[in-house]
Amino acid sequence: MTAGDAAADTTIVIVGMGRVGLPLSIAFASAGLRVMGIEDDPARRRSIELGKMPFHAPGTEQPLLDAVSSGRLTVHADPADVVPSADVIILAVATPLAVDLRADFSQLHRALSNLAPHLRAGQLLILRSTVSPGTLTKIVIPYLRERIPDVAGNLLLASCPERIAEGKQMQELRELPEIVGGIDQASTEAAASLFRRLNPGKRIHLTDPISAELAKLFTNVYRYVNFALANEFAILGEYYRVDAHRIIEMVNRDYPRANVPLPGPAGGPCLSKDGYFLVEELTLPDFVLLAGKLNDTTPAHIVRRLARRLDRHGLPLAGAPIAVLGKTFKRDSDDIRQSPAVRIIDTLWREGAEVRVHDPFLSTPPLEEALAGARAFVLATNHSFYQTLDAAQVAALMAEPKVGMDCWGMLDRDAFAAAGMDLLTFGVGDEL
Numbered sequence: 001m002t003a004g005d006a007a008a009d010t011t012i013v014i015v016g017m018g019r020v021g022l023p024l025s026i027a028f029a030s031a032g033l034r035v036m037g038i039e040d041d042p043a044r045r046r047s048i049e050l051g052k053m054p055f056h057a058p059g060t061e062q063p064l065l066d067a068v069s070s071g072r073l074t075v076h077a078d079p080a081d082v083v084p085s086a087d088v089i090i091l092a093v094a095t096p097l098a099v100d101l102r103a104d105f106s107q108l109h110r111a112l113s114n115l116a117p118h119l120r121a122g123q124l125l126i127l128r129s130t131v132s133p134g135t136l137t138k139i140v141i142p143y144l145r146e147r148i149p150d151v152a153g154n155l156l157l158a159s160c161p162e163r164i165a166e167g168k169q170m171q172e173l174r175e176l177p178e179i180v181g182g183i184d185q186a187s188t189e190a191a192a193s194l195f196r197r198l199n200p201g202k203r204i205h206l207t208d209p210i211s212a213e214l215a216k217l218f219t220n221v222y223r224y225v226n227f228a229l230a231n232e233f234a235i236l237g238e239y240y241r242v243d244a245h246r247i248i249e250m251v252n253r254d255y256p257r258a259n260v261p262l263p264g265p266a267g268g269p270c271l272s273k274d275g276y277f278l279v280e281e282l283t284l285p286d287f288v289l290l291a292g293k294l295n296d297t298t299p300a301h302i303v304r305r306l307a308r309r310l311d312r313h314g315l316p317l318a319g320a321p322i323a324v325l326g327k328t329f330k331r332d333s334d335d336i337r338q339s340p341a342v343r344i345i346d347t348l349w350r351e352g353a354e355v356r357v358h359d360p361f362l363s364t365p366p367l368e369e370a371l372a373g374a375r376a377f378v379l380a381t382n383h384s385f386y387q388t389l390d391a392a393q394v395a396a397l398m399a400e401p402k403v404g405m406d407c408w409g410m411l412d413r414d415a416f417a418a419a420g421m422d423l424l425t426f427g428v429g430d431e432l
């Protein structure tokens, strides 16, 4: 591939057909490019070959089917089959947090090790996964230089982190500005030209690899810290027995310098780990990890508050049937990785509660079954499905004392009170 020229016949290999790699593959295939996915998981490969999404991602089903049936997207197990003929290779494997709270790059190492023997001079290699600062220059390039010294110096290399949000993948792949950090001008231009194929009007920020990697981490950590602050405001609202949601609304409305997010349990596979990546090498005190601590302990705060309220009704949490509504980490997603709702469920289990879980995006028993005879419910994920929960129907299914814990301020407190329920809301003091 030559710099500044992503021709219509450009062929792309994308390693990792996950929540980042597959939507990106579909987007490039829909833009007319030839995409060859490499995926380890045979079940995932099979699903893609059948034109069926292996996870929920709105707006991807039909484009996937079109891409597969036209032959513009194929999926493979062995890099040897496709890497030698590709112009571009994009790494989109997972980079979770290891138990020592450092980045776990085992998937990245294995992907590089499998790719290396098949790379050839002139190819563009893009790091799309979220990584700690300096990964392209301090880990990927030294590895390639050692393993394939004759080729490594003749590759175009860039860090181009993914910033899409789950649920908005296809729209955001078209619309979000790209951050493109090449190791030299030729690499930066080649990568920018490739991403312009997704949308010729796409804004592209050109930079160096470490700035691109930091920009991704700043993006996520900024949101995560703000969520933590909103959760601290929620706890303050409870402490002062007022409604933090209404206060936040007053703060934000018609005031140009405030954009406080909604309080609620925050987590997920990206936000909960990226702060650790960011401050991995920092020896100074920082508030990124403090924000993580606040978000991580919000589920325990919610369970403690529910337990206190049940106690006031004379019911111990241990042994109480509790329905948890929502298990995924965010609204209208089927992703449970690092979900705060799972933390709520685990904490309830540990306290001895009899937990039943319902989630409209997972295969769980129906809502009515989870609520039948439950002494309390926790609305843990703000799926739109729960927006229309009918207070009278919920109350009719449950058993006394019919306590509800709304972690998102989604439910109509007056309607639930009128139905004879004792509804608590995260961020709202008990006795207003």
Ligand SMILES: NC(=O)c1ccc[n+]([C@@H]2O[C@H](COP(=O)([O-])OP(=O)(O)OC[C@H]3O[C@@H](n4cnc5c(N)ncnc54)[C@H](O)[C@@H]3O)[C@@H](O)[C@H]2O)c1
Binding pocket: 015, 016, 017, 018, 019, 020, 021, 038, 039, 040, 041, 044, 092, 093, 094, 095, 107, 108, 110, 111, 112, 114, 128, 129, 130, 131, 162, 163, 164, 165, 166, 269, 270
């Ligand atoms: N999930 C998101 O919305 C999102 C958004 C922005 C950035 N990110 C980042 O993007 C990266 C990918 O995340 P994800 O959510 O797509 O992960 P994922 O776990 O959904 O997907 C990774 C895929 O790679 C496959 N894989 C792993 N090693 C492989 C190998 N050597 N060869 C072939 N396939 C291999 C796995 O089987 C899996 O299907 C991570 O760094 C993540 O932090 C994720």
